[in-house]
Amino acid sequence: MDTPLINDLNICVATENGSGSASSNNILFKAIFKMGIPCSSKNMFPSNIQGLPTWYQIRACADGYMSRKDVIDVMVTFNEATAAKDIYRVRDGGIILYDDSTPLQANLKRDGVQCVGFPANKLVAKLVPASPLRAKQRNMVYVGALAYLFGIDMAVIKAVLEDTFGKKPAVIESNMVCIDAGYQYCKEQGVKQNIARLEPIPGGNQGKILTEGNTAAALGAIYGGASVICWYPITPSSSLAESMEYYLPRLRKPIDGKKPYAIVQAEDEIASVGMIVGAGWAGARSMTSTSGPGLSLMNESIGLAYFAEIPCVFFIIQRGGPSTGLPTRTQQADISLMYNASHGDTRHIILIPHDMNSCFDLARQSFNYADRFQTPVFVAMDLDLGMNMWSSEPLKLNQEVYDQGKRLSAQDLEEWTKAGKKFRRYFDQDGDGIPYRTVPGNQNRMASYFTRGSGHNADARYSEDEHDYKYILDRLRKKFDTSRKFVPKPIIEKERGVRTGIICYGSSYEPVREARHRLKARGLKTNHMLIRALPLTSEVTDFLAEHDTVYLVEQNRDAQMAAIIKDENPLLGAKITSILVYNGLPVSAGEVVKQIFDAAQTAKTA
């Protein structure tokens, strides 16, 4: 028999949603984390409150890779509705855990795997008085079974329960009893497995935090000075606004007992965008969070903010589209929509975080970009980044001074008057395409102007004149091009002499990092570029020029980022081979590796 792998294990738990498995899975995951083992979790949940299938994957990986693994070592089949399929998702030689006290489960059989049954229902019936809670406690039994099988320290589980339910000793006790029952049952039955062991790594996750991208971004927005937040509930973005609702009163000191921020749950996304455009115009740092359908609704006012040059920030947590699509699954298919949101010629700045710290930091910086460029700024995230629990270095605060851009105070205008300078709202004073602005409340005589989404001239007067109109459109383009020099540059990892490059962005970063490791092991060395913003910077062109073949990994069907790159680099763009993952699941390294080898093979035969 093979020796077990140490700290290399991928567990998938199949349950019904609303059955309490979120709790048991969380405890399982945190216990492995607390043992110091590098680990990650992916929650693949339905758009439903109760009764539909849900899967939760926990991956322990000694090498520290955090992406979803598509090879499943252990399947906990606690959902009768999907069990027949689920048992075939385990790799050969893997393990199936099931509740053998339910009749259907007992009939499920598959060759080439080890089946471990334990009577979770029966055990819980004995331990927990009949109550709605009993069904939920059933899930705690598999935590205990897994703990026994793979060596999760029961003392650590207890500690996690205490962290989670600190003030409710009765809850801790009742959960622990069920976990212990699973553990003891497997022990008494002498169940053995030999595929993997989880071994504590002293100090392993020391200093690491566990958080979700939406929380990190919410905190970043608070540190970045967001003061008007208008939003409408939509998965997977709601938890971003809700995190702000939770943290703002705890973090931002009241002024004379009153709030230095406004959070408004709007009546729809059309209203939330209208509100943040109004607030941005009036000088507040304003933001909303939404996902695809909300972004579609917001389009008209995004164009208004672009054309009237109003700062505001949009956190877009992408999910599966089009239409309602897969509301609880992940995708990066709104890149084109963000980049060109609204009718007419529009281009928008997009910041693209790829991990917890960049969610925090780009959220913070987004308000500086919006103010500096007086334009809507998008922070493009996705469900995988936003709603899954990631282990990360602690959030780091860059304490740079807020950049308010070219906003003139009454005093500034006084000095302008003395210097014989005239304030012209939409005039390119500095040759960088960025005009100066004032905000209402400015008492200087020169300050006021009339904002409109209709044609206007450099002095903010209504105009349908062809020269006036073209001047504004061209200046907006110039402003956009100026932003190329300011947006976050890509992160590049390269070695001399390597001729194959991989480009990706956002949540594809982690699977690509792992894929490169695997490709290297199989003889294909690659360089890497992580795009962190649109518009594209010159580094992208350089990267294309430096490589013979460039694989661009993205999570949409139509290669949306590739289209943007090819549009700006028509010749070099021909080097791009798109690697597209758009099944709604977080990208796995295995999928990337497979597609790259397939593409290389096709290229060779051609």
Add this chain to the structure above:
Amino acid sequence: MAEAKLNKLNLTEKDYDGAPSTMCKGCGHDAISASVQRAYYESSIDPRKVVKLSGIGCSSKTPAYFLSQSFGFNAVHGRMSAVATGVNLANHMLLPIGVSGDGDTSAIGLGNFCHMMRRNVNITYIIENNGVYGLTKGQFSATADVGSVMKGGKVNDIPAIDLAELAITLGATYIARSFSGDRKQLTPLVQGALAHKGSAILDVISPCVTFNNHEGSTKSLKYVKGHLDPIHDLDFIPPYENIEADYDEGTDHEVEMHDGSRIVLHKLGKGYDPTNKAAAIQAIHGAIAEGKFLTGLIYYNPNRKEFAEELNLCDIPLSELGQDHLQPPLEALERINADMMK
């Protein structure tokens, strides 16, 4: 030439001018702009504290035609209510006036309009109501009355939305209806709205002389003039004016505003109390049944907090807060990091 009269801010009525109007000759909207301008002047309001907001349509163009010293924002169709809400959140010290039309408010923007009133956002919101889409050349709007005839002969058979009634139902706190041609009534009603803190809705019938002024239209100049039904005559008395209004103890009613100004309602023998919600709705229904336009201060509720106050926003406008107020200390983040290690 006689010297122009100055108000309390030493401004003349001309100081409240805007750009020249581009409305059709004789348009009701221009008369409303003139009343609005007069109201600001009479109430001695600093135009630099005012923000003018609008949506899209003929009416929405008009904020450019008064108070050129104020900031203005002509937004997109139907979204002025939402934009105004955001402006209020960012800076509740500003004095917002919104001008909209019946298409902008009662059709495309109805949802946002309702929720603005539900929140009691502080604004003077004027609907220049002519029952017709002007800029797109003469389609019925949602305030066109049943039986009203379009220029080409088409008859409207869908009931009108009564914006004053809607406003009462949804929580607006100062609701009036008037007629563009009745400057004597409209100006004090606008002054009252400007003095009010909360959603002040003025539904002003403003005949479209180009597309809806023909025989068979119920919003033609002639028809409206013949069917006005004023509840009362009224006077607006600003807080700084100590003058005694012409007040008849028996039939008159005085409304005291937040800022100390007063509106004196001289009842036209109708015993109307504008603070009685149910009676207000009943009066509107009664007038509709008789084919009349009920005008005057229809409803007033001084007891509801406006939105910014309800949210307990700090006195300094959010738009003026600097990094020292907005950015929490580093130690707070370190505490959160420590929590996330558990």
